[in-house]
Amino acid sequence: MDECRIPLTDNCIIAIHIDAERKKEQVIIDDMKNVRYLLRGYYDAEVVLAAERPIGSLIIDCFERNYDLINSIILILCRNLGKKDRPEYEMCHDFLLNLYLSDNLGFRFLGIRLWQEYNKSCDEYALRRKDRQKVSAKLIDTIEKLTLPFRTSIADDLLNMQIIHAKDSLCYLWDEYYAHPCGLLWSSAIGVFEYGFADVSLMPLIFYYLSRMYKARMYFQQCKRCDKLFIAKTPSKPTFCGKVCKSQQARENKSHHTEKTRNDELAKAYRNSYDYWYRRMKKLQQEPGVSNMAFEQAYSEFKAFSSGYLKQKNNLASAELKTWIIRQRDIIDKICDEHLDS
Numbered sequence: 001m002d003e004c005r006i007p008l009t010d011n012c013i014i015a016i017h018i019d020a021e022r023k024k025e026q027v028i029i030d031d032m033k034n035v036r037y038l039l040r041g042y043y044d045a046e047v048v049l050a051a052e053r054p055i056g057s058l059i060i061d062c063f064e065r066n067y068d069l070i071n072s073i074i075l076i077l078c079r080n081l082g083k084k085d086r087p088e089y090e091m092c093h094d095f096l097l098n099l100y101l102s103d104n105l106g107f108r109f110l111g112i113r114l115w116q117e118y119n120k121s122c123d124e125y126a127l128r129r130k131d132r133q134k135v136s137a138k139l140i141d142t143i144e145k146l147t148l149p150f151r152t153s154i155a156d157d158l159l160n161m162q163i164i165h166a167k168d169s170l171c172y173l174w175d176e177y178y179a180h181p182c183g184l185l186w187s188s189a190i191g192v193f194e195y196g197f198a199d200v201s202l203m204p205l206i207f208y209y210l211s212r213m214y215k216a217r218m219y220f221q222q223c224k225r226c227d228k229l230f231i232a233k234t235p236s237k238p239t240f241c242g243k244v245c246k247s248q249q250a251r252e253n254k255s256h257h258t259e260k261t262r263n264d265e266l267a268k269a270y271r272n273s274y275d276y277w278y279r280r281m282k283k284l285q286q287e288p289g290v291s292n293m294a295f296e297q298a299y300s301e302f303k304a305f306s307s308g309y310l311k312q313k314n315n316l317a318s319a320e321l322k323t324w325i326i327r328q329r330d331i332i333d334k335i336c337d338e339h340l341d342s
């Protein structure tokens with residue numbers, strides 16, 4: 001098997017076209033010159049990556065946070081600057097290869113772009129013996145810019161801003177989103193299509209992407225039921241990711257409603273019987289000539305009725321339980337018949 005290696009680029013960019021009508025995104029990653037060649041209609045142009053995916057996929061890729069990975073990148077690449085024939089050079093390659101092979105296209109761009117940056121830094125490091133710290137500091141700075149989306153909570157930023165400032169949420173995003181340039185390219189192959197591209201920071205590309213989506217009335221939302229991210233037509237009104245979650249929620253609401261109705265009806269039946277028992281016991285207590293023992297017997301039966309109700313509630317269906325509640329009145333009626341004159 002051929003050894004898989006990260007392509008070594010000179011000016012790697014990630015370019016995207018947002019096709020709002022077909023709800024697709026086109027992503028191209030490679031050296032600027034190769035991307036431009038492809039967009040001019042030279043379909044034989046081989047690029048590192050050209051993919052079409054559902055709209056929003058790249059943004060969702062950028063929502064993935066991985067602090068440990070990013071910290072490891074800084075440590076490994078900056079500590080191992082030097083000659084390319086050293087074993088550390090291959091170690092850095094193998095570390096970035098994991099990013100390059102990821103299904104997350106944001107990570108894949110990072111893998112290629114960081115490999116390019118690391119190689120340039122190694123060359124500079126070899127040449128500038130007196131300024132090696134500067135080379136290292138510059139590399140750290142570039143890594144930090146490149147990895148920013150994966151170290152911050154951009155998903156929370158966007159979802160919150162959409163709710164607070166539904167009409168112009170982009171205006172309220174922090175300045176890192178537009179601190180760096182986002183370029184534009186046009187494809188002249190079939191019709192003219194616009195591509196936004198970034199070479200260092202992905203943040204302006206995310207900003208560009210969102211502005212195009214919002215213009216087409218497409219917004220990220222988190223499903224009210226399963227928490228999945230999906231594209232909705234409204235920015236602020238919480239809704240469901242699809243028919244399955246919507247109907248499941250409706251079913252659950254209905255069963256909650258049924259349960260509540262059952263509980264209300266049973267509570268009413270119990271309350272009526274409770275009042276019935278109470279009135280009859282009071283009569284036993286107040287009637288002259290009725291022994292205290294008769295009242296105590298009634299009271300003890302009343303307690304048995306109350307605790308019996310709680311037990312039967314879990315065992316019997318509503319109709320049966322209502323019949324059981326009414327039937328229990330026979331007990332107090334019998335005691336009263338024995339001790340009260342009609």
Ligand SMILES: [Zn+2]
Nearest residue numbers: 223226241245
């Ligand atoms: Zn859902």
